[in-house]
Amino acid sequence: MSTPHLIERLRPGEVAVIAAIDRAGLDPQTAERLHELGFDEGVDVELLHRAPFGGDPLAVRVGNMVVALRCQMARLIEVETAA
Amino acid sequence: MTVAIAQPVVALVGNPNAGKTSLFNALTGSRQKVGNYPGVTVERKAGKLPLPDGRIADLIDLPGTYSLTPRSPDEAVTRDAVLGHLQGERRLDAIVAVIDATNLRNHLRFVLELRRLGLPMIVALNMVDLAERDGTKIDAAALAEILGVPVIATVAVRRRGLVELGAQLAATLTGPAPAIAASPEADVRLLQREARMIANTVTLAQGAQRRWSQRLDRLALHPVLGPLLLGLLLFCMFQAVYAAAKAPMGWLAGLVTQAQDALGAGMAAGPWRSLLVDGVLGGVGAVVVFLPQILILFFFILCLEQSGYMVRAAFLMDRLMARVGLNGRAFIPLISSFACAVPGIMATRTIDSPNDRLTTILIAPLMTCSARLPVYAVIIGAFIPDRPVLGVLGLQGLVLFALYIVGVLGALVAAWALRHSVTKGASPTFLMEMPKYQWPAPRDIGIGLYQRAKAFISRAGGIILISTVALWAMATWPKPPVGADRPALEYSIAGQIGLALEPVFRPIGFNKEIALALVPGMAAREVAVAALGTVYSLQGTDADHAEGLIERLRGTWPLPTALAFLAWFVFAPQCISTLAVTRRETGGWKWPAFMFAYLFAAAYVAAGLTYWTARALL
Numbered sequence: 255m256s257t258p259h260l261i262e263r264l265r266p267g268e269v270a271v272i273a274a275i276d277r278a279g280l281d282p283q284t285a286e287r288l289h290e291l292g293f294d295e296g297v298d299v300e301l302l303h304r305a306p307f308g309g310d311p312l313a314v315r316v317g318n319m320v321v322a323l324r325c326q327m328a329r330l331i332e333v334e335t336a337a
Numbered sequence: 338m339t340v341a342i343a344q345p346v347v348a349l350v351g352n353p354n355a356g357k358t359s360l361f362n363a364l365t366g367s368r369q370k371v372g373n374y375p376g377v378t379v380e381r382k383a384g385k386l387p388l389p390d391g392r393i394a395d396l397i398d399l400p401g402t403y404s405l406t407p408r409s410p411d412e413a414v415t416r417d418a419v420l421g422h423l424q425g426e427r428r429l430d431a432i433v434a435v436i437d438a439t440n441l442r443n444h445l446r447f448v449l450e451l452r453r454l455g456l457p458m459i460v461a462l463n464m465v466d467l468a469e470r471d472g473t474k475i476d477a478a479a480l481a482e483i484l485g486v487p488v489i490a491t492v493a494v495r496r497r498g499l500v501e502l503g504a505q506l507a508a509t510l511t512g513p514a515p516a517i518a519a520s521p522e523a524d525v526r527l528l529q530r531e532a533r534m535i536a537n538t539v540t541l542a543q544g545a546q547r548r549w550s551q552r553l554d555r556l557a558l559h560p561v562l563g564p565l566l567l568g569l570l571l572f573c574m575f576q577a578v579y580a581a582a583k584a585p586m587g588w589l590a591g592l593v594t595q596a597q598d599a600l601g602a603g604m605a606a607g608p609w610r611s612l613l614v615d616g617v618l619g620g621v622g623a624v625v626v627f628l629p630q631i632l633i634l635f636f637f638i639l640c641l642e643q644s645g646y647m648v649r650a651a652f653l654m655d656r657l658m659a660r661v662g663l664n665g666r667a668f669i670p671l672i673s674s675f676a677c678a679v680p681g682i683m684a685t686r687t688i689d690s691p692n693d694r695l696t697t698i699l700i701a702p703l704m705t706c707s708a709r710l711p712v713y714a715v716i717i718g719a720f721i722p723d724r725p726v727l728g729v730l731g732l733q734g735l736v737l738f739a740l741y742i743v744g745v746l747g748a749l750v751a752a753w754a755l756r757h758s759v760t761k762g763a764s765p766t767f768l769m770e771m772p773k774y775q776w777p778a779p780r781d782i783g784i785g786l787y788q789r790a791k792a793f794i795s796r797a798g799g800i801i802l803i804s805t806v807a808l809w810a811m812a813t814w815p816k817p818p819v820g821a822d823r824p825a826l827e828y829s830i831a832g833q834i835g836l837a838l839e840p841v842f843r844p845i846g847f848n849k850e851i852a853l854a855l856v857p858g859m860a861a862r863e864v865a866v867a868a869l870g871t872v873y874s875l876q877g878t879d880a881d882h883a884e885g886l887i888e889r890l891r892g893t894w895p896l897p898t899a900l901a902f903l904a905w906f907v908f909a910p911q912c913i914s915t916l917a918v919t920r921r922e923t924g925g926w927k928w929p930a931f932m933f934a935y936l937f938a939a940a941y942v943a944a945g946l947t948y949w950t951a952r953a954l955l
Contacts, residue, residue, distance in 0.1 A: 292443045305656055310656060318440045321770055
């Protein structure tokens with residue numbers, strides 16, 4: 255069983271897999287850059303850190319890379335955890 | 338039969354932080370600046386690479402980019418160079434695609450995109466030592482076979498694989514490169530999936546990567562400790578600028594005074610002695626003593642840039658930057674501007690949104706650059722008592738830190754105001770790769786410091802010397818008429834300019850010597866100190882040379898004037914280089930003119946407020 259999730263709701267150390275990216279919610283260039291940084295359906299992600307003063311932006315491990323992005327964008331990425 | 342190309346052109350292309358510039362420096366013996374954050378290299382750099390067959394290739398280092406679809410001006414340079422659209426540039430004969438062995442999946446995607454161009458290509462599998470340390474094993478032969486291009490394992494910083502790379506290049510560069518195959522447009526997702534498949538196939542063992550990098554981040558990005566650490570780092574930087582530079586600055590100042598005394602005693606009185614003692618030594622000497630402080634500041638900034646901490650700082654600051662309408666990425670050029678606004682403004686090329694970029698350019702001069710350090714240091718040395726605060730901290734260092742903070746706050750307010758007026762528009766999101774931490778390489782730090790010292794000395798010997806001598810001449814002639822009752826300086830050209838400007842600056846507490854020093858200060862900010870040195874040196878007697886500029890100011894300026902002068906320099910727009918680079922980066926005189934006007938107004942208001950507040954309170 256897998257449950258749909260948002261990256262920002264992941265617990266520290268919890269590894270999830272990207273289920274869907276809402277490309278329509280992004281301008282095409284930003285969506286492309288997200289893929290260039292390694293985001294893609296089927297790739298494993300992990301929430302590493304939240305920024306001080308409100309928890310936005312997030313530092314997310316995606317594959318072998320750590321990427322910083324704001325919650326607003328992270329909400330367009332749906333992830334699944336094996337739970 | 339193939340005809341060997343006599344002088345082939347080869348470009349290093351790859352993702353940010355793949356180590357292109359390190360490889361470039363190792364291959365060509367160049368000394369380009371390397372760093373550990375996306376956007377260190379913002380323009381193309383060229384060098385000569387001797388090939389084993391005797392030919393010399395032109396090697397080009399290009400800004401890192403994630404794809405051939407550029408998002409920002411620096412990435413556009415790479416695309417244009419690769420596609421042969423760069424004006425006045427020969428077409429590439431081959432590409433060396435530099436990839437980070439510890440991040441194969443992402444970097445291979447760009448290699449696949451580059452391969453579609455059909456240019457001869459070699460893959461430099463860089464940082465294999467870091468991959469091995471993590472326990473990752475990559476089958477380079479298998480990778481070469483799948484990609485259909487040669488793959489050479491390299492460690493740029495340890496010069497591993499360079500000979501092999503050169504030999505492979507010589508073998509590859511046999512005939513003229515074919516025309517670039519159709520447009521490079523490709524579905525990023527397909528390439529991404531192909532890259533992942535290849536990466537999985539050639540990775541024989543996957544190590545536990547970057548554990549210590551992640552452990553460091555747990556501290557550096559901690560919600561409470563992270564910002565404290567950032568504050569502490571910057572604070573230590575400014576304390577060290579004062580504390581550690583004290584002794585070497587004393588030696589340099591002693592040397593200057595000794596030279597003044599020796600020349601003063603050895604030469605007959607007259608214009609030549611005055612030129613050397615008051616003009617050259619009084620002016621240039623007043624600036625040269627600050628070399629140790631500037632080098633200490635650069636040492637800290639170079640370490641921050643090379644370690645990978647800059648992106649962490651951007652992450653921590655994003656929230657705050659969002660409040661004023663920018664994003665965390667803009668924080669990196671701003672920290673670089675602590676060293677000098679010129680590279681800071683050039684570094685804004687990595688910012689994709691034109692409005693964000695313009696705003697960052699306009700506020701960059703508010704970051705206290707190293708050229709302002711001499712000005713601050715002279716005034717602080719003269720008027721702020723050197724006593725400890727809370728046992729360990731120096732009051733002088735504390736005041737210096739406060740001036741930097743005022744500059745940063747001023748920049749934030751200015752950004753907010755600009756984003757709500759002249760640079761209005763949507764703010765793009767914050768999206769940035771966080772590279773793994775790396776130890777700063779002593780060689781690169783040493784090169785950075787050496788280049789800085791050289792630039793500083795040649796500035797002192799160039800523009801500062803010239804403007805100081807010009808000022809000395811203007812402050813010396815014409816001589817006062819016989820029986821003049823006012824100081825000689827007031828009859829000179831410079832004195833008359835000072836007197837003419839004085840009414841403008843009198844309301845904010847500046848005297849005519851300051852008004853006069855601000856004019857040559859336009860050439861470079863340090864010249865303001867040199868100019869004061871010359872003006873006061875000319876007014877003084879021989880005995881006064883011994884006490885130096887700091888003592889002279891202490892006896893001449895009231896405290897509110899000194900504080901107002903400090904406040905002026907937090908905002909002061911005087912720097913021709915900054916205005917010139919702003920003109921180049923914004924493509925016209927409109928924005929540098931605007932920058933000059935708004936900074937002048939801000940400096941005037943800040944100095945005035947400081948002066949009148951200090952007068953009322955003291």
